[in-house]
Amino acid sequence: MYTADPAPVVFNDTLYLYTTHDEDVLKNNFYTMENWYVFSTKDMVNWTNHGEILSLDDITWADDRAWAPQTVERNGKYYFYYPAHKIDGGMAVGVAIADSPVGPFKDTGKPLVYQDDWIDFDPTVFIDDDGQAYLYFGNPQLRYVLLNEDMVSYNEEVGVVDVPMTVESFGEGANGGTTYGEGPYFTKRNGLYYMIFAGFRKGYQTEYIGYSTSTSPTGPWKYGGVVMEEHEDKTFTNHPAVVEYQGHSYFFYHTGDLPDGGDFHRSVAFTEFEYNEDGSISPIEKC
Ligand code: FUB
Numbered sequence: 027m028y029t030a031d032p033a034p035v036v037f038n039d040t041l042y043l044y045t046t047h048d049e050d051v052l053k054n055n056f057y058t059m060e061n062w063y064v065f066s067t068k069d070m071v072n073w074t075n076h077g078e079i080l081s082l083d084d085i086t087w088a089d090d091r092a093w094a095p096q097t098v099e100r101n102g103k104y105y106f107y108y109p110a111h112k113i114d115g116g117m118a119v120g121v122a123i124a125d126s127p128v129g130p131f132k133d134t135g136k137p138l139v140y141q142d143d144w145i146d147f148d149p150t151v152f153i154d155d156d157g158q159a160y161l162y163f164g165n166p167q168l169r170y171v172l173l174n175e176d177m178v179s180y181n182e183e184v185g186v187v188d189v190p191m192t193v194e195s196f197g198e199g200a201n202g203g204t205t206y207g208e209g210p211y212f213t214k215r216n217g218l219y220y221m222i223f224a225g226f227r228k229g230y231q232t233e234y235i236g237y238s239t240s241t242s243p244t245g246p247w248k249y250g251g252v253v254m255e256e257h258e259d260k261t262f263t264n265h266p267a268v269v270e271y272q273g274h275s276y277f278f279y280h281t282g283d284l285p286d287g288g289d290f291h292r293s294v295a296f297t298e299f300e301y302n303e304d305g306s307i308s309p310i311e312k313c
Contacts, residue, residue: 029063030292031094031148031209032278034269035127037104041271042066042127043073043278044097044106048291057290059092062108064128070271070296079129080106080122087137088120089113091147094209094265097127098151098177100159105177106131107138107161109147116140117147119163121178134178139163139171141186148265150212152243160243162221165208167191170244187244195247197236200228205236205249209265218305219243222253222266232256235266235279237307252309254279262289274298277310 028048035042043065049058061081067073082092088110095108104124112118118140122131139161140146149163151173159173161180168189171180189195196204207225214220219240224233235254238247257264260282267278277299284293297313 027063028284028287028291029294030059030263030280031265032267032280032294032296033094033096034267034271034276034278034296035097035099036269036271037099037127040066040068040127041070041269042097043294044079044095045294046092046094047078050291052290055290057091057093061092062095062106064097066128070274070276076128079124080108080131080133082110084122084131085110085120085133086135087112087118091117093117094148096149096151098153098159099127100153100175100177103177104131105151107149107151109149109163112137112140116142117144119146119149119161123178138178139180139186145169148209150210152212152214154214154243158243160212162189162210162212164189164210166203166206168196168206168210168221168223189245189247193249195238195245195249196223196225197238197249197251198228199226205234207233209233209263211267213268214243215270215301216305217241220268221247222268224264224266227252227256230256230258232258232262233264235264239305250306253277253307254310254312257281257312260288261292263292275300279312281312 029045031046033044090111118137196206199205205225209224
């Protein structure tokens with residue numbers, strides 16, 4: 027099967043990998059994505075496929091684009107944040123809940139965040155040490171909300187915040203814009219917040235992976251550089267995640283490298299890497 031948009035997370039002693047699913051048979055030569063899967067491992071070598079955990083058929087408000095998700099645990103419940111296309115148009119972020127990391131996940135029945143535009147997808151969630159949960163998302167505008175403790179609503183007083191898209195924060199893209207495109211991955215390490223993302227460098231037609239850091243969970247962000255160069259062939263997108271497991275750091279991404287692979291037939295991959303002593307990340311080679 028073809029998988030994309032990796033979202034690895036460690037619960038207890040197991041690494042769970044949530045992914046999207048590129049269908050074998052394409053509709054309209056575009057992303058044909060109707061459900062999400064989860065896999066698990068205890069050694070990074072042997073993987074168990076736990077099967078489909080949620081499908082568009084389970085979501086009353088969505089009809090297409092089962093795109094890049096992430097899962098987080100709070101108080102023994104597992105919250106699966108996913109983007110999908112609303113029946114009445116535009117993209118939105120929804121959330122489904124389970125008692126186990128492998129489901130069954132039940133949708134809340136309505137979108138959590140949407141602005142009636144096409145920006146609200148690719149959610150990334152992180153619960154900080156003080157208990158505040160952040161949900162970042164967005165293409166090509168990075169946005170965030172402060173999740174309430176129930177994890178299925180957000181602080182309406184703060185609302186949906188547009189992150190300032192400056193070259194200093196996200197690197198210099200084409201035409202005076204930044205390189206930020208989509209697929210943010212938000213995390214914290216040694217007191218430093220990281221925003222790793224997919225986007226476009228000047229002069230390239232496919233996505234690279236870049237990163238920015240901040241000493242605050244809401245920025246301002248400072249552009250750090252390249253995490254992974256453009257694939258340049260086979261697939262237009264890439265999608266990042268990092269995870270610490272059993273004392274090692276792993277970088278997850280996707281390629282078009284499986285047989286018959288391509289833009290709409292992608293496959294999740296990962297490789298081990300090390301942070302530099304100052305917390306910066308040097309470019310990681312695709313394996
Ligand atoms: O997989 C569908 C979309 O392509 C994702 O939501 C983006 O991050 C890009 O990988």
